[in-house]
Amino acid sequence: MKILIELEDLSYTYPNASEPSLKNINLSLEKGKFVALLGSTGAGKTTLSLCLTGLIPQLLEGKLSGRVRVAGKDVGKNAVQTLAKVLGLVLQDPETQIIGRSVEEDTAFGPRNFLVPAKEIEQRIDQSLATVRLTGYNQRLTEELSGGEKQRLAIAGVLAMEPEILVLDEPTSELDPLGRSEIYDTLTDLRRKKNLTILLVDHSTEELMDKVDEVVVLNQGELVWRGIPSDLLRNLPLLRRWGIKPLPVSEVGWEFYEKGWISLAEIPLDISSAESLIRGLLPLYGNRPGHPLDGVKYLGKSHNQVQQHGENLRSKREPNHSEKVLAVEIKDLTYQYNSGKSALRGINLTINSGEFLALIGQNGAGKTTLAKHFNGLLQPTSGEVIIEGMNTLRVDTSELAKTVGYVFQNPDHQIFSATVEKELEFGLKNAGYRGSEMKNRVAEVLEYTGLEPYRSVHPFSLGKGERQVIAVASILVLKPKLLIIDEPTTGSDWTGVQTMMALIEKLHSAGTTIIMISHDMDLVAQYAKRVIVMKDGEITLDGTPQEIFSNEEVLRESFLAAPQLCKLSLQLKDVLGPQFFVKASEFLGMFESGEQRGC
Known part of the structure; x- marks a missing residue:
């Protein structure tokens, strides 16, 4: 050859x-x-x-x-x-x-x-x-x-x-x-x-x-x-060492492999293999069969255990809406480009303070165009956008920037200073901060984001993942109430993805409203509490990750697809009942112990 x-x-x-x-x-x-x-x-x-x-x-x-x-x-x-x-x-x-x-x-x-x-x-x-x-x-x-x-x-x-x-x-x-x-x-x-x-x-x-x-x-x-690919994909320690994302279904299989229930060669590489594996293991290692779950015969945990497990998961994912303050209120928003092309049509949307919301949809669906209305980068052709009580048509972009932080799809489009420290100082200086207050804010955010070791380093001497964190940090110094992150993990390796999402989750836990635009459905399923699907400038679906990723018809029409583990959950609906798993470790919860059952 x-x-x-x-x-x-x-x-x-x-x-x-x-x-x-x-x-x-x-x-x-x-x-x-x-x-x-x-x-x-x-x-x-x-x-x-x-x-x-x-x-x-x-x-x-x-x-x-x-x-x-x-x-x-x-x-x-x-x-x-x-x-x-x-x-x-x-x-x-x-x-x-x-x-x-x-x-x-x-x-x-x-x-x-x-x-x-x-x-x-x-x-x-x-x-x-x-x-x-x-x-x-x-x-x-x-x-x-x-x-x-x-x-x-x-x-x-x-x-x-x-x-x-x-x-x-x-x-x-x-x-x-x-x-x-x-x-x-x-x-x-x-x-x-x-x-x-x-x-x-x-x-x-x-x-x-x-x-x-x-x-x-x-x-x-x-x-x-x-x-060959299969040999690498079944070796999760190597993948993790080299910063390569494992297949989600293989992570499920690795949980079973570490228990000693299956061989390395049995680790699944696709959904159907994972489904067959789980169904085969349940009679051997699952709990006693026969417990009803909403009329469904459940072969894993007892009904009470499953119910409690689901409540624990929801409590970790749901924001605290005790104050019910609207972070975003959009009324009949339309937007047209100068060429006359319509980008947004009749958008009506409210977002509560403290929510973690994901915007998903095909390329050109209008996700970024919509998000740019939140900080005044774009103005409505018609309709209203109200952010924390401020109408974007009546407030300067500089004023909105104190409330709304925007991290661009490409971090290199917003990084231009000679050191990481100066990059963080830039926005503060524009906002009128000087002296010790500015220095204290910079020091606080450098520590918070793990960038302290790079304080005096030129941003472009660092990797893409670090530059994405710098872009987020440059916004955080302004202490925004609402943070928009456009494709936060594009081009990052798996280690960088985990670092970025841990930072975003940390911000959300501290009360920041998060709006994430992403094509990574795994991340959307794992981290977002509410998901909005857009198509051709319109909102076509609004719900929880479970509601969204269970609707295969709308996903298909929107050129989207549910992540692997969501598909696996749907395939195991007769076993899981109402549960909807998005993490590999959750599937292990279907099994009580490693003790094999049988005659």
């Missing part, structure tokens, strides 16, 4: 860096293979991708040793534009590679530079946009696209160039769940039809594992693992 990518003893150190980002990497990829490159933030995944394109070392200086060959071409001896004809790269941040004013203009940029005939370019544009679910967007302005739509456009622009090799650096991190699935299905289809070689850099594993041939793992610049 022909080798299309070959790395020999590849090492690379960025300018002024004390440690290499890549250390003696040896890797070869055969033509037609689909390989996932996994690893924590800072593992070297993006650096390796840039080495394949020739951007390192031709445009980014530094110390490189070893050899990189792509489609038989020595990367160090061929121009970047020459390599671009055989290898297409989709960058992690889509805005860095979108240059056209309209969707059509941007998609056509690559083929035009390759002097592809005009008629063929038109065909490639339509085909590429259809592939990423952007049909009909040809004349849309790129500046009006949502984050997820921009990500789709970046992928379409590379697909239109018809490369022999595709390297994608977290290409679906900002896409809705079905959008991610569609992109992965498209890549699988392209690989099969055109025998493409695909290297996909990602933190996620759920949608990938039945599609890729093998997995390569980088850790601290070193290649530490290579093999």
Whole structure:
């Protein structure tokens, strides 16, 4: 089989860096293979991708040793534009590679530079946009696209160039769940039809594992693992060590494995396997069968235990509404872009102080547009938005900023100071704080967020996860009553995700109203107490996570999907009764002990 990518003893150190980002990497990829490159933030995944394109070392200086060959071409001896004809790269941040004013203009940029005939370019544009679910967007302005739509456009622009090799650096991190699935299905289809070689850099594993041939793992610049996906996914200690999110159903299986009830090979990798496993274990390790639960035969805990378990879970998740103060009140809100496109239609919504609410929906549904009305970044075309009693049409944005904190989808869009400390001071200075009060607030938030060790460090010398925490911290110094967090975990490894969500949960416990925009349904199910589904600028569903993720029809129409463990709960409805589990450890609660029953 022909080798299309070959790395020999590849090492690379960025300018002024004390440690290499890549250390003696040896890797070869055969033509037609689909390989996932996994690893924590800072593992070297993006650096390796840039080495394949020739951007390192031709445009980014530094110390490189070893050899990189792509489609038989020595990367160090061929121009970047020459390599671009055989290898297409989709960058992690889509805005860095979108240059056209309209969707059509941007998609056509690559083929035009390759002097592809005009008629063929038109065909490639339509085909590429259809592939990423952007049909009909040809004349849309790129500046009006949502984050997820921009990500789709970046992928379409590379697909239109018809490369022999595709390297994608977290290409679906900002896409809705079905959008991610569609992109992965498209890549699988392209690989099969055109025998493409695909290297996909990602933190996620759920949608990938039945599609890729093998997995390569980088850790601290070193290649530490290579093999078939199932072998890696069943080894949870390795996944956790390397900052890779385990499959939720595999976490359930690991609970049973640690009890000694199943072998490593029996750890499930999909919902049906997990369901079969649980049903098989219940007669052996579950409580005595026969206890009724709302008319359902329950094979796990007794009715009283289950009822108490559910009440405990709810008490942990429900906010205290004793004062019933409205944080947000929206009346008949509509909003239109300058182009005339309607983004929000007839929104009516109230949010109580202290709630933890998640906004979910497909890319372009209007989630971020709605949230930007809460702090005055956008003004209603018609209708009213009232925040903590203040009408946003009558209050300056600077005044709203004292009450509403907004953390952008990309933290790098709001970080610009030379040190972490100065970044936190900036907002306080604008709000009129000086001297000891400012210093005390900064010190308090640095300690609260765990950023104290980085006080004098330049933010951009830190990883994406740390920069996201800095963005949150820069808002917290103003002590907002309401915090909006737009995709708080995009691009973070699993360790970074857990750190960020622990901080958000800590803020919520302290009484802050949280509004989280997210495409990560696992996080929404685990942390949000109320979920709002949006589609085409309208609210289509409003309820608890259980109510939302049980409504498969609305989810499907909104291009969403319930998380794995919610689906597993629904599959086990006859066993669980009204219970709805969102954490792996909760499934272990169905079993009283590790003592096997039987004759």
